[in-house]
Amino acid sequence: MEDSLVEYGFRRVIITITAIFCALLEIVDTTIVNVALNDMKGSLGVTLTDVAWVVTAYAIANVIVVPMTSWLSQQFGRRNYFAASIIIFTVSSFLCGNASTITELIIFRFIQGLGGGALLVTAQTIITESYPKEKRGIAQAIYGMGVIVGPTLGPPLGGYLVDNFSWPYIFYINIPIGIIATILTIMFVRSPKYSQKLTLRQVDFIGITLLAVAVGSLQFVLEHGQQDDWFNDNKILILSILAAAGFFFFIWREIVAKHPIVNLRVLKDNNLAIGTIMSFILGFGLYGSTFIIPIYLQSILGWTATDAGLLLVPSSITTAFMMPLIGILLQKGVAPKFLVAGGFLVFFVYSLWSYQILTPDTGSEHFIMPLVLRGVGLGLLFVPITTLSLSSLKGKEIGDGAAFTGMMRQLGGSFGIAIITTYIGTSNANHRLNLVSHMPSFSPMVQERVKGLQNMFMGKGFSPEIALDKAYELLNFTVMKQAAVLSYMDVFMGLGILFLVCIPFVLLIKKGAGKVNVTDVH
Template identity: 75%
Template sequence: MVQGQGQDDLVEYGFRRVIITITAVLCALLEIVDTTIVNVALTNMRGSLGATLTDVAWVITAYAIANVIVIPMTSWLSQQFGRRNYFAVSIIIFTVASFLCGNATNIWELVAFRFIQGLGGGALLVTAQTIITESYPIAKRGMAQAIYGMGVIVGPTLGPPLGGYLVDHFSWPYIFYINIPLGIIATLLTLSFVRSPKYGEKLKANQVDWIGIVLLASFIGSLQFVLEHGQQDDWFNNKLIVLLSAISVFGLILFIWRQLTYKHPIVNLSVLKDGNLRIGTLMAFILGFGLYGSTLIIPIYTQSVLGWTATDAGLLLIPGSITTAFMMPIIGKLIQKGVPQGYMIALGFLIFFLFTLMMRNNMTPDTGVEHLYWSLILRGIGLGLLFVPITTLSLSTLSGKNIGEGAAFTGMMRQLGGSFGIAIITTFITRFNQEHRVNLVAHLDGSTYEVQQRLLLLQKGFMSKGFTSNEALNKAYQAIDYSVMKQSTVLSYMDIFMYLGIMFLCCIPVVFLIKKGKNKINPADAMH
């Protein structure tokens, strides 16, 4: 093995580099697949753990909160413990938590283990990227990032179909058990092949910004709880919601003050003085909102309303994600040629708006796969036009180590946007559902000829199956009630897509605030 000097100390060649690349991509995939694999299993988890839709959404949210808390602290933690050790310990935490998730006996145990799994997982993504980058010589780093980037894009797509297959053929705990053999292999490979860079001095325990860590965790955790439980706990009429809202607001203010004044901050906020980074983090937030929000609705709609299997619900998302993966290298090339990212982002938001419009128009209680297929391809094109341009734009006027810190911000805001999206969308689905149900029932006048005829037909149908006249009438009422419920659910999903679309449309003018940066930024720096 040949080695360069200085910053090339970690460059690997031949077999070692192949193994390190495989290890890092495997770990990034583990983390990303686990973000989406649970989406298709939510219905089964609700059944076997006796949980509500709001409770079960916490399985996704707890993981996301833990990710968001860890991502900004990752480079700092690597320096404290040495990168190889930190990476290996993260994989072990992730793997052990996966085993515990599969063995959870109630919903809150599962949520607690998912949180721990997220603490391990958040580290895998950012550290895997750094390890890949440093294992390649500078001339080949673009290629290294392309390999990593494809993994990052394909990951969310593998989740739902893989989850669906495991749920349909085994049971939901297997979506967690599948991580165990992969985690063990990744740990052994990491300990054998990955090396740590030589860092400067470590902070002593009394220099560590423990207060900052506590403030970051309390601000994000409280905010998330308020978003998740506000709807069912009647928002600000509930004392706990009021208390946690206050903790969240003061936690944020104190956290910002602490990071700006402390000598060794865990998150460098001064990097946000850059205008393009501020616009980029806002757009990353919106992107996360739309990306995770629509990924939440589509499997629930196809399973609970259309009655699809979990596997079919997962497979539906594949063509769109392949489209995104296909577009990534093309868009990377366009950015390198100097096509302004602003134009691509504006086009991406417009295409995402058209996707929400198509979804809204095609949603019925019995929509066929052919009506959803093209709108999801459109979503794939929109995501391709948003993902890399938003990240490269955010970093286009930064330099040096600020690029890494800026990338951590966009990654964190994308995750936070996803958490907000899931929380707000579950809240509004409940609200819209109640409204539509009330309106539909108001129009169902039992004395009208149409309703009478429908009841009579249903009653006759049930009587032909051997029910008595009274039983058949009860069944007929239940059937009408069920179809009202289905209609009101579909109408509430249509509303959600309409508002998502309006939100994306409103983002287009923000593009005009972008300053001209050094447009040919290396996409390698942008793939966080």
Template identity: 70%
Template sequence: TIITESYPIAKRGMAQAIYGMGVIVGPTLGPPLGGYIVDNFSWPFIFYINIPIGIIATILTIFYVRSPKYGEKLKANQVDWIGIILLAMFIGSLQFVLEHGQQDDWFSNALIVALSVTSLFGLILFIWREMTYEHPIVNLKVLKDGNLRIGTIMTFILGFGLYGSTFIIPIYTQSVLGFTATDAGLLLIPSSITTGIMMPFIGKMLQNGVPQKYLVTGGFIIFFIYSLWMYVMMTPDTGAEHFFWPLVVRGIGLGLLFVPITTLSLSTLVGKDIGDGAAFTGMTRQLGGSFGIAIITTFIARWTQQHRVDLLPNINAVDFKVQERIQGLQHMFMSKGFSANEALDRAYKMLDMTVTKQATVLSYMDVFIYLGVLFLVCVPFVLLIKKGAGKVNMSAAH
């Protein structure tokens, strides 16, 4: 909304592209900075560093950001505080359930059951509140627009893939490949640089009238290619050099998606609905990211266990190759000064760790292939966008 008011129609595509660059590149630059802080200081400092950044952002906002001239100015007592609380109840409870359900045995745990009920009632009451309150924090009525409904689905999946893939790559490289936190974070730099370079070009293409449908379709397909590439590439011994080109492809895909999806979502809205629609898509993207991280975490834990169960029958103590492997490990530990029994015990433990590591790799492979399919499934939704709806009539917002 602020960008719409601050820039003339001819420059809004580029302004949205610059804004999108910050939204996409920011989360990608977080892991390398966080990794450096964890490796060289202490993990609490990854939270402390946000304090000066927040102070600077607040000062800059006060002095430089102006509310839209046509925006509705609300008094403090008119703000939908109840809606905010209900939304927090819904999202916070659901996210806790998704993150902790697996380790707490889901609905066998009283807290999981209580928070599930809280989340359900929070959602129902939130919808009722937003549909009946004069100044809703989220205007759900804009969802009457078909393009926005479709765009909301695509935006949710974009957030799911953006934040989900940003989350799991550092985790995978540290837990499976043994990278330091700094090295794991630095892997994402190529992706963020690629996206940063692409954004101005995307803005220019939009200004020149390139159909957003083409860009969005290309972005979904390219992200699918990235996910498939990661699926094929992943092994317990994958090196840092193998990640470079897949992550460059990821940056291209995300660059093609962010701004075009937003403009397609708002393409049939007019007047104040444009600002409400933009706010809704922004919230949906953040929800997609939050749920993506929670769901992926649970998925990896669940399928690591399942793959381990599937792999263990292949470890037969009477099998010649298994015996050869155990004997080799036993001799290695004996050469380090352990007794025969201690060495044998350690050999079995190392073999068990190898199985667990392989199961973990398989679970991450599953995540990437499912992420890719999820993005590929979005391509038909692009075709449902109303014909001829490609340009947002931003001037109507005035």
């Protein structure tokens, strides 16, 4: 990084705020739509499968554009590219809100994802550039606050807007922020001087196409595999093969291309390779647990989307408090690998605690402290993983590294949600069978329970026959609810074991990693 790109005082404050708001816009929009899907479905007269494409289209566009961000910044200049991305995001937000058919909404949402995906990595690079080397840990902490808080802000904000206004407002809310961010970017953000730009003939269009096919196919398989019965569905099977072939040929192309769209050679750096894997696991845990908790609260405990989203706020506040402390620790020379190992350990304890408190009657007071602990774990993980990943890279490789960690975090989230959804679906059936096998209908205890429920319904004025049917219905509902609780318990235990297994690998990272030496971030 050129020293001239380091900012001080008022300029640095403005640039930091602008970059964080842009990162927040992108991440909030990843989760804000989830709570509005039902309203969209009714308003546009489509099925839930159709409206799920609103989420899928955005995610596919995100994952395609993130690895290309470093390259695109070099071609157009970082400030121009960043400003253009905000404009694309803002205009498409307006178009999404005005969409009158599901096809329009999906197309505009895809375009919004192309603008939004660029915001995340570029915002991180701009913040990193604006701070001197000794304050890099603080810079990553400030950026991390936006990235961690974003997924949690989406559901309650979306719930509030849908409950009090209507679903288009979840898109309209981006417009004033986007306009202000565009003006501030043009006025204050500066671009580094790039040594070369490619002519149109040198552009790796084959690489771009292969990346789009591979990532798009994989994202669709992950989003729709569960509802379409995975490989029993021809479409899922074909797209899985396409994804595998696409990645194979993409990797081959990027290795042999003279001007690759994604610099895979940078993965030879051991710290980045390990950091990329850890970013994937962080995404798995962050998005997976952010997804599973509201679903549990709504489906098992009957909470509203807004209330379920609000319960995650204490976790986000804790993470926000942790970020500056972690930045200071890194600045004072604490090895990032010890902070990451601590974060994985805390996440294991959080998962184990959640596993133990889950019942069909668990209240909000039981969730608060485990979620606060989750906030501590995320604080310990995000900044040190990013710092570790980029620690031994130099020059323009830093931008490539940031793009890899960003993409892997997003993919980790997609895998996490897909695997958790699939597991809960199959596990529910298995747990139900197991529970039913332990309570045969001729058992005196079961007969006594049915008789008690029948008497209760008869006391409410039902005939003996209808009361008996209702007694069996209620018993079946109780069994299904218990089976669902057991499935969620399994998920928390699985997440906990995943994080625990990571700790030894983190401690193997070579000594001295974490001192970021940035000379020309792209």
